[in-house]
Amino acid sequence: MTTDVGSETASGRLGGLLRAPLSPRAWRDTTVVLAGFPLALAASAIVVTMLALTVSLAITAVLVIPLLAALFWLSRAFTFWQRARLRGLLGISIPPRSRLPREDWLRGLWTEARTKETWRHVLYHTLAGVTGTAGAVLVSGFWTLGALFSTILAHGWLLPDTSRIDRSPLVFASLTVLGLILLLAAPAVAANAVKVDIGLAKALLAPSRSETLAQRVETLSASRTEMIDAADAERRRIERNLHDGTQQRLVSLAMNLGMARTTLTGIPPEAREAIEQAHEEAKLALSELRDLVRGLHPAVLDDLGLDAALSGIAARSPVPVRLLVELPRRPPRAVETIAYFVVSESLTNAAKHAHAKQVDIVVEMTTDEVLGIIVSDDGRGGADPTLGTGLRGLAQRVGSVDGTMSIDSPQGGPTRLVVTLPCAW
Structure with missing residues (x-):
């Protein structure tokens, strides 16, 4: 019984090997290799030429800048066409590169020149010309020589009658066997060439793991920003x-x-x-x-800004408040709203829980574009964010814009709350 199964497996493999040259996959792989060859060769020649010109003219910044711009533009175009080829012929989608920040032309060029992903794409087009040419030569050679040698018995009589050509049956039989071997091996050669093509594209055209994670973080940050803005607009x-x-x-x-x-x-x-x-x-x-x-959402915050809004809640506070606000410009709307509620909640806690007699508030924007808030009172202390929802909610609000919040409130007081909010968020 084991012998029969083994025989069936062997015969199945032999049948698959004999049918391979006629299979759709063999011709698809061959088409992929041969279609990618001219694009890879042209892209490699152009990219290598542009690189050589850029390096040779590196001492002249006036010429290097347009050369680099042209190199990066051509690299992006060739990358687009290669992705389209793989997607159209193989159904393989190579993820696009991470988005570069929107900057002016010269600064954007400098940012792109310092991005590893840019040079990986340039390296891909440089190597793809070599691997694509080698794959196309091997695949076309196996198919062409295989078809030529395997049928030499049919067309061998057409060869010129000279003494250099051996027309013996043994030579024709050997060439026929060699041609059949080449034909049977051609699908495997094409499949391996396609694997090299796909592997090189995934390794150099697709974003790396760190770049993918960074892009996902950027996407999540943008989504979070949109959600916060939408919630703020709904509150208004x-x-x-x-x-x-x-x-x-x-x-x-x-x-x-x-x-x-x-x-x-x-x-x-x-x-x-x-x-x-x-x-x-x-x-x-x-x-x-x-x-x-x-x-x-206090309407005065939109109309007059954070300084006026904080002055309003300080004036309504049952506890005397000394307020200092120094803002060279208006912070982002979301940061203004969070700062307002930080001060408002702090004043409520100072009056309701700390029984303070004086509250000092300092709100200022530092040189590194961070809005700092310091709220201190002379109350009885003991404030703990883990014991109530007010401070915990403030910490969540602050964290929503990547801010930080720390509180120092020993038993017996005083209490000091420090919040930093990035204004470049």
Whole structure:
């Protein structure tokens, strides 16, 4: 039974070997190799020439700059065509290169020249000319010589009748066998040439693991930025709707109830008490709504900036506040919003939990484009971000823009909160 299985396996392999020259994969691989040869050869010749010119004229910066620009542009074009060839003929998608930052022309050229991925692409086009030429020569040679030698018995009589050509049957039989071997080996040669082509493309054209991770981090950062901006825009929309709609209706209701409370003097005590209670409830609801609107997104922050917004909450604070704000320019909108809520939450904690008598706040932008916030109070201390949601929420807000937050609050006080927010975020 084992012998039969072995015989069937051997016969199957032999049948596959004999059918290989006629298989679609053999012709597909051959097409890939031969189609890529002229592109690889032309790209290699042009890239090597441009490199040689660039190196030879390196002492003249005026000529090197346009040569480098042309080299990188041609490299990108050849890379695009090679990716299209592999995708169209083999269905293999080589990931695109990581996006370069948008800069002016000269600075962008310098950034591209310092990027490893750029020179990997240049190296690919330099090597692809060698490997592509070698693969095309081998594949075409195996197919051509195989077809020529395997059929020599049919066309050997056409050879010129000279003494240098041996027309003996043994020579023709040997050439026929050699031709059949070349034909049978041609699919394997084409398949290996394609593997070399794909391997070289994946190694030098595809982003490396570190570049892929960096690109993913960049994508996630951009997505996070969009989500934060969308959430901030939604808060502003809700704040405007509440301010222009619900809050105005409550103001009108409170005014009408106040007028009724003042003018309706000859009504039963029960009705008067109900009006007075409704008036107080309306004023309380209006006050709570204003706090809610201010907590969603303060309108003054958009209109007048962070300095005015912080001055407003410092003036409303039940604890005396000394505020110093030094901003040479307005920070990004998201950073302004987070800074506002950091100060607002700190003042709330100082009044509600620390029972402080004085709060000092310093908000300034350092030279390295970082917004620094320092909030200190003389309260009883003991603030711990792990024990409450307020400080934990602040830490999450700060971390959403890659900021840092540290708090020093021993038992008995004082408490010192330090927050840094990158303004180049």
